[in-house]
Structures are given as structure tokens and as C-alpha cells.
Amino acid sequence: MGVALSLLWTRFFGKEEMKLLILGLDNAGKTTILYRITMGQAVETAPTVGSNREIFEYRNLKFMLWDVGGQSSIRTSWPQYFTSARAVILVVDSCDTARLGLSRDELHRICADEALKDALLLVFANKQDVKGCMTVAQISEGLKLTNLRDRQWQIVACSALTGTGLYDGLDWLTTRLAKQ
Numbered sequence: 001m002g003v004a005l006s007l008l009w010t011r012f013f014g015k016e017e018m019k020l021l022i023l024g025l026d027n028a029g030k031t032t033i034l035y036r037i038t039m040g041q042a043v044e045t046a047p048t049v050g051s052n053r054e055i056f057e058y059r060n061l062k063f064m065l066w067d068v069g070g071q072s073s074i075r076t077s078w079p080q081y082f083t084s085a086r087a088v089i090l091v092v093d094s095c096d097t098a099r100l101g102l103s104r105d106e107l108h109r110i111c112a113d114e115a116l117k118d119a120l121l122l123v124f125a126n127k128q129d130v131k132g133c134m135t136v137a138q139i140s141e142g143l144k145l146t147n148l149r150d151r152q153w154q155i156v157a158c159s160a161l162t163g164t165g166l167y168d169g170l171d172w173l174t175t176r177l178a179k180q
């Protein structure tokens with residue numbers, strides 16, 4: 001859309017909502033991140049059956065955030081959410097060493113999907129408040145992020161419990177989305 005047309009569109013219809021997907025294994029902290037971002041606080045969560053959806057405005061951009069359940073039975077439905085997503089936020093539990101390989105497999109499956117070929121990738125290495133958790137470098141290596149060619153990606157350490165790091169990730173995302 002040209003600049004003039006885009007301004008006209010915004011004037012009459014409001015800002016375009018950008019669809020962002022929050023994906024990751026069960027217990028990674030996706031729902032906690034969703035509500036920490038949209039409500040500014042840590043909320044008590046239960047495993048997500050299906051998905052949660054929230055509108056969020058940040059740095060003059062409007063987002064529709066989709067948080068999809070990560071249990072194995074729900075992961076098979078993830079591709080139903082992919083259409084027109086501008087970015088994937090992959091949440092990894094930095095304490096879950098045993099399932100880092102599973103996160104890697106899911107990530108590379110997501111990235112191979114044609115519907116997400118232009119989507120940005122932000123990895124949140126969550127639960128960094130827990131002592132002895134994996135570092136960003138270990139998670140980056142375990143996920144084989146450098147194998148993702150032709151993909152704009154970033155990994156950021158965060159804690160949904162304290163809020164640390166979440167806005168560093170969102171700043172990276174919004175800077176890139178604003179340029180598109």
C-alpha cells in the first residue's frame with residue numbers, strides 16, 4: 001500500500017492489525033507472556049486448550065496476538081493459525097533441557113511452512129529468573145538457529161514472571177515490522 005493510501009486507510013478504518021503468533025511447547029510460558037504484555041502483570045495460568053487472542057498496541061503499531069496451546073495434541077493444529085501471520089514468537093522454557101530438541105524440531109517444522117515464509121522469528125528464552133537455566137547461547141545452539149537461512153530472527157532472554165527482556169524482544173520486532 002502506498003503511503004497516501006495507507007494514511008487514508010488508517011483514517012477511515014483505523015490501524016491495520018498485524019497478526020503475531022506465540023508458539024512453543026506446553027509449559028513454556030506463552031500465556032504468561034501474553035498477559036504480561038497486554039495486562040502488564042503476571043497472571044495465574046492453566047494449560048491452554050485451543051488459543052487465546054488479545055489486541056495490543058505498541059510503538060504506534062496494532063497487533064492481534066494469538067497464543068496457541070503447546071500440548072502435543074494441540075500442536076498438530078498450529079498450521080491452522082499460520083495464514084497471514086507477520087511474525088512468530090517462539091517461547092522456550094530455558095529450564096527444559098530435556099525438550100530443547102523437541103522445540104528445535106517444532107521450530108524447523110514451522111519455518112518450513114510456506115504460509116510463514118516471510119514471517120519474522122523472535123525467540124524468547126523464557127524463565128531466565130530460574131537459577132541454573134540454559135543461557136541464550138545454549139538455546140540458540142540447541143535450536144540450530146543459524147541453520148535458518150533467509151529468515152530474520154532474533155533470540156532474547158526474558159522472564160515473563162518479572163517482565164525482564166520482553167520489551168527488548170518487542171522492540172526488535174516492531175522496528176522490523178515498521179520497515180516492511
Ligand SMILES: Nc1nc2c(ncn2[C@@H]2O[C@H](COP(=O)(O)OP(=O)(O)OP(=O)(O)O)[C@@H](O)[C@H]2O)c(=O)[nH]1
Pocket residue numbers: 024025026027028029030031032033045046047048049068069070071126127128129130158159160161162
Ligand atoms: N519461573 C518462571 N515461571 C514461569 C515464567 N513464565 C511462566 N512461568 C510458569 O510456567 C508455567 C506455565 O506457564 P504458561 O504461561 O501457562 O505456559 P504455556 O506455554 O501457555 O503452556 P500451554 O498453554 O500448556 O501451552 C506457569 O506455572 C507459569 O507461572 C517465568 O518467566 N519464570
Ligand SMILES: [Mg+2]
Pocket residue numbers: 030031032045046047048067068069070
Ligand atoms: Mg498457555
